[in-house]
Amino acid sequence: MQRHDHDHDHLSVExxxxxxxxxFWDERYGGSDRVWSGRPNQRLVEQVADLEPGTALDVACGEGGDAIWLAKQGxxxxxxxxxxxxxxxxAAHAEQEGVDDRLxxxxxDALADPRPAGRHTxxxxxxxxxxxxxxxFGAIYRGIAAAVAPGGRLLVTAHHPEDVATGARHDHGPGLLFEPDRVLATLGADQPDSEWEVEVADTPDRVQETVDGPLAVRDTVVRLRRR
Ligand SMILES: C[S@@+](CC[C@H](N)C(=O)[O-])C[C@H]1O[C@@H](n2cnc3c(N)ncnc32)[C@H](O)[C@@H]1O
Known part of the structure; x- marks a missing residue:
């Protein structure tokens, strides 16, 4: 994602x-400033490399860089x-890339119904x-996690709150950016008898290319396996 231009300081919940x-998002994706890069997110590529391809759900897929990359991996x-x-x-990119039969x-709408795929896992x-x-957060991320099959994985990638403190990113609003702990606590993955095995709970740094040049940013990365 590109660095956001809007100043989101002190925004109300509404x-x-x-x-x-x-x-909101139709306007952003319809605007001329958003251009298909075709690149998947670095964290997805890193975290999926050691997994055997099966069925995957990409939630809030945006322009589909991750989804199309996954389809290309099988x-x-x-x-x-x-x-x-x-x-x-x-849909258009998937056809161009020849993966429309796998996608x-x-x-x-996470606010209307947090479960992204009904009863499918x-x-x-x-x-x-x-x-x-x-x-x-709790309702939406528990709804998303409900779509993981037994033995399957949940991968959450997000902007780390420290990006705001370091000035790398404008504030998205109070509490919008989160650390791995919020995901673990929300799903009870921090409990000893949890149905989730924590495979990754990390905050790695990376360099993001922006219109103003390279920018050091931090991600939140959580990979859980449902037992
Ligand atoms: C920051 S973009 C990330 C897109 C993509 N995952 C990526 O990494 O490039 C956030 C995405 O969340 C989607 N989104 C926003 N509100 C949503 C909602 N209520 N339900 C489902 N998706 C939503 C937006 O349309 C947008 O594609």
């Missing part, structure tokens, strides 16, 4: 929720997002950079 609507992918404009782009698309559920208000 305003934060507006930033989770189809209207995964049978379902990609969902609130923006129909984004989904139309994913299904679906509408998902997947070997891998991945969600990259879906930042939601703290009060909605």
């Amino acid at each position: 305003t934060l929720r507006e930033a989770l609507t189809a209207g 995964w049978r992918v379902t990609a969902v997002d609130v923006s129909q404009v984004a989904l139309a782009k994913v 299904r698309l679906g509408f998902y 997947f070997d891998l559920v991945t969600v990259s950079f879906l930042h939601v208000p703290v009060d909605d």
